[in-house]
Amino acid sequence: MADKDKNVSRRNFLREGVWGALLGGVGIGGGVVAVKSAKGDTVWQIDPDKCTQCGNCATYCVLEESAVKCVHAHELCGYCDLCTGYLEPEPPGLDTGAENELCPTGAIKRKFVEDPYYEYHIEEPLCIGCGKCVKGCGAFGNGSLYLQVRHDRCLNCNECAIAVACPSEAFKRVPASDPYILKGEH
Amino acid sequence: MKISSLGKIFCGVVLLCAVGAVFGAERFPPPEFDSGYQQPTMVNPGARSNVLEYVDVAVLVAVMSLTCFLVYKKRSRKGIFWLMLGSILYFGFWREGCICSIGAIGNVVLSVFDTNYAIPLAGLLFFVLPLVFTLFFGRAFCAAACPLGAIQDIVLLKPVALPVWLAGTLRLFAYAYLAIAVLMAATGSAFVICRYDPFIAIFRLGGNVNMVVVGGCMLLIAVFVGRPYCRFLCPYGVILRQLSRVSRKRVTITPDECIKCRLCEDACPFGAINRPTAEWAEGDYRVNKKRLGVNILLLPVLVVVFGFAGYLLSGGASRAHVTVRLADRIYAEESGEVDDTTDASVAFRGTGMTIAELYGNAAKVQKQFVFGSILAGALVGLAAGVKLIRSSIQWKRSEYEADRAGCFSCGRCFKYCPIENVRLKKLSEQC
Numbered sequence: 001m002a003d004k005d006k007n008v009s010r011r012n013f014l015r016e017g018v019w020g021a022l023l024g025g026v027g028i029g030g031g032v033v034a035v036k037s038a039k040g041d042t043v044w045q046i047d048p049d050k051c052t053q054c055g056n057c058a059t060y061c062v063l064e065e066s067a068v069k070c071v072h073a074h075e076l077c078g079y080c081d082l083c084t085g086y087l088e089p090e091p092p093g094l095d096t097g098a099e100n101e102l103c104p105t106g107a108i109k110r111k112f113v114e115d116p117y118y119e120y121h122i123e124e125p126l127c128i129g130c131g132k133c134v135k136g137c138g139a140f141g142n143g144s145l146y147l148q149v150r151h152d153r154c155l156n157c158n159e160c161a162i163a164v165a166c167p168s169e170a171f172k173r174v175p176a177s178d179p180y181i182l183k184g185e186h
Numbered sequence: 187m188k189i190s191s192l193g194k195i196f197c198g199v200v201l202l203c204a205v206g207a208v209f210g211a212e213r214f215p216p217p218e219f220d221s222g223y224q225q226p227t228m229v230n231p232g233a234r235s236n237v238l239e240y241v242d243v244a245v246l247v248a249v250m251s252l253t254c255f256l257v258y259k260k261r262s263r264k265g266i267f268w269l270m271l272g273s274i275l276y277f278g279f280w281r282e283g284c285i286c287s288i289g290a291i292g293n294v295v296l297s298v299f300d301t302n303y304a305i306p307l308a309g310l311l312f313f314v315l316p317l318v319f320t321l322f323f324g325r326a327f328c329a330a331a332c333p334l335g336a337i338q339d340i341v342l343l344k345p346v347a348l349p350v351w352l353a354g355t356l357r358l359f360a361y362a363y364l365a366i367a368v369l370m371a372a373t374g375s376a377f378v379i380c381r382y383d384p385f386i387a388i389f390r391l392g393g394n395v396n397m398v399v400v401g402g403c404m405l406l407i408a409v410f411v412g413r414p415y416c417r418f419l420c421p422y423g424v425i426l427r428q429l430s431r432v433s434r435k436r437v438t439i440t441p442d443e444c445i446k447c448r449l450c451e452d453a454c455p456f457g458a459i460n461r462p463t464a465e466w467a468e469g470d471y472r473v474n475k476k477r478l479g480v481n482i483l484l485l486p487v488l489v490v491v492f493g494f495a496g497y498l499l500s501g502g503a504s505r506a507h508v509t510v511r512l513a514d515r516i517y518a519e520e521s522g523e524v525d526d527t528t529d530a531s532v533a534f535r536g537t538g539m540t541i542a543e544l545y546g547n548a549a550k551v552q553k554q555f556v557f558g559s560i561l562a563g564a565l566v567g568l569a570a571g572v573k574l575i576r577s578s579i580q581w582k583r584s585e586y587e588a589d590r591a592g593c594f595s596c597g598r599c600f601k602y603c604p605i606e607n608v609r610l611k612k613l614s615e616q617c
C-alpha cells in the first residue's frame with residue numbers, strides 16, 4: 001500500500017514538473033517571440049523596381065477588385081503629349097477616344113495644362129491594377145506610373161495571394177509605419 | 187500619314203530610351219510650367235489599424251473562459267453548442283476565418299527564423315493563449331472557440347465509431363502535417379496551413395475551387411466521422427493534445443464517482459472515452475511485455491527510417507521555395523530542355539543577377555531543406571514509435587474516463603451518466 005502511494009506521489013511529482021516546465025516554456029517562448037517582434041507589424045507592398053507588370057496583380061488578389069492600383073508620381077512625369085502609358089502603341093488616332101487608350105477601363109484621365117503639356121490622372125475606383133499603363137510608361141516614358149498595394153483596400157492577408165503568384169518577387173513585407181515603396185524616395 | 191509620323195516619333199522615343207538607359211529613367215525632363223500649374227501630390231492611405239484584432243483577442247478569451255464555466259461548472263452541452271455557433275459566426279463568417287490559432291503556427295515559426303518578419307502581437311496572443319488555457323483546463327479552445335472544430339462538430343449527425351488502431355494511425359497525418367507546416371514556414375516557402383485551410387472557402391463564401399471542393403468533402407465526412415480535421419490533420423491539435431495530457435483540470439464524464447454502469451461507453455463520437463482496464467492474465471502479460479520490448483527497440487529504427495524518407499523527399503519539397511523553382515526553370519532553359527520562357531524567368535533575366543548567384547541561393551535553400559526534412563521525418567518517426575510503445579503499456583484505470591489528450595470538452599457524454607441525471611433532477615427540484 002505504501003509502495004503504491006509512493007508510486008502515485010512520484011507520478012504526481014513528475015506531472016507537476018512537466019506541467020511547470022511546459023507553462024514556463026510557453027511563457028518564455030512567447031516572450032522571446034514578442035520581444036523579437038516588437039519592431040512592429042508588417043504589410044505587403046510592391047517594389048516598383050522589381051515589378052514586371054505581368055498582370056497577376058489584377059487577377060490574383062483575394063478581393064474581387066484588386067487591392068493593387070496604379071499610382072502616378074507627377075513629379076517624375078514628363079507631361080508628354082504622346083504618353084505611352086496612356087495611348088495604344090499604334091493608336092488609330094491620337095485623340096482621347098476609347099479605342100486609342102491603353103487602359104482597359106479608361107481609368108486614366110488626361111487634362112490639358114499648357115502647350116505642349118498634359119496632366120495624367122488616375123481615377124482610382126476605375127483602376128483594376130492590370131499594369132498595362134505602367135508597362136507603357138516604363139518602356140518609353142519616365143516610369144512615373146507604377147503599381148502599389150493600396151492600404152485602404154488591402155486586407156493584409158497572412159499570405160498575400162498575389163505575392164505567391166508574382167513571378168518577379170516584387171511583393172515584400174514592409175513596416176506598417178512606412179507602407180509604400182515610392183519611386184524617387186528609395 | 188499620321189501613323190508614319192507616329193512611327194518616327196516612336197523611333198525617336200526608342201533612341202531616347204537608349205539615352206535614358208545611360209541617364210536613368212528620366213527620359214523627358216519634368217517640364218517647368220509658366221501657367222502657375224500646381225502639381226497634384228500623391229495621396230497614400232495608411233495601413234489599416236488592427237484595433238479589430240484586439241477585439242478578436244478579447245472575444246477569444248471570453249469564449250474560452252465561458253467554455254470552462256460551461257464544462258466544469260454548468261456541465262452544459264447545450265451551452266457549448268450555442269457557443270460553438272457563436273464562434274462559427276464570429277471567427278468564421280464575420281472574421282472570414284482569419285486570424286486563427288492554427289495558422290498562427292506559420293507566423294510564429296517564420297518570426298523565429300526570419301529576422302525581418304515580425305508577427306503581429308494579436309497573432310502571437312492567438313497562438314499562446316489557447317496553449318495556456320489548455321495547460322489549465324484541457325482543450326477548452328477546441329471545445330467551442332475554434333471555428334474549424336465547431337463547424338465540424340455541429341454537422342456531426344450520424345457518428346460512426348472508428349477502430350482504435352485506425353484512428354491512431356490516421357492521427358500520424360497530423361504529426362506529419364505539423365512537421366511539414368513548420369518546415370515550410372521556417373524556410374520562408376509558404377504558410378501551408380493557411381493555404382490549405384479546408385473551411386476557409388466556406389467561411390468566405392467562395393474562393394479557390396479546389397478548396398471549396400475539399401471543404402465540402404471534409405464537411406460531408408464530418409457528418410459521419412467526428413471532427414476528421416481535428417483528429418487526423420490539425421497541426422495545432424497535435425500541440426494541444428500534448429499539453430492537455432498534464433492539464434490542471436480535466437473533463438470528467440460523471441459529476442461524482444463512476445459506478446461503471448457502462449452507459450457512457452459509446453457516448454463519445456471521437457473515441458475519447460477510456461474504459462476501465464481489467465487485469466491482464468499472466469499469459470497476456472508476458473506477451474505484452476515482449477511486445478513492449480520489441481516496440482522500444484523499434485523506436486530508433488522508425489526514427490531513422492522516417493528521417494531517411496524525409497531526406498528522400500527533401501528535393502521535391504524544396505520546390506515549394508520560389509528560389510529553387512526559379513533556378514530549376516532557368517536550368518531547364520539554359521540546358522535547352524524547354525525553349526519557351528515564363529514570366530518568372532524573363533523577370534529574373536531582367537534583374538541583372540547572375541545565373542551562378544541564383545544557383546548558389548537555390549543550393550543554400552536546398553541545404554536547409556535537406557536538414558529540415560530529415561528532422562521533420564525523424565519527428566514523425568518518433569511520434570509513430572511513441573504511439574506504438576504507448577499501445578503496449580498496460581494503463582491502470584478503474585473508471586470510465588475522458589482521454590486527457592483526445593477529449594475536446596464537447597460535453598456530449600455528460601447526459602449519458604445516470605449520476606449526472608440525478609444531479610440535474612436535484613437541481614430542478616431545488617428550483
Ligand code: SF4
Pocket residue numbers: 046050051052053054055056057130131147162165166167168169170171
Ligand atoms: S504580380 Fe508582381 S510582377 Fe506582376 S504586376 Fe504584380 S507586382 Fe508586378
Ligand code: SF4
Pocket residue numbers: 044060061062063066067068149153154155156157159160161162163
Ligand atoms: S494581401 Fe490580400 S488583399 Fe492585399 S493585395 Fe494581397 S491578396 Fe490582395
Ligand code: SF4
Pocket residue numbers: 288327328329332333334335336413415416417420421422423426
Ligand atoms: S483540433 Fe484543431 S481544428 Fe480541431 S478544434 Fe482543436 S484547434 Fe480547432
Ligand code: SF4
Pocket residue numbers: 437453454455456457458459588589592593594595596597598599600
Ligand atoms: S466531453 Fe470529451 S469524452 Fe465526452 S463526448 Fe465530448 S470529447 Fe468525448
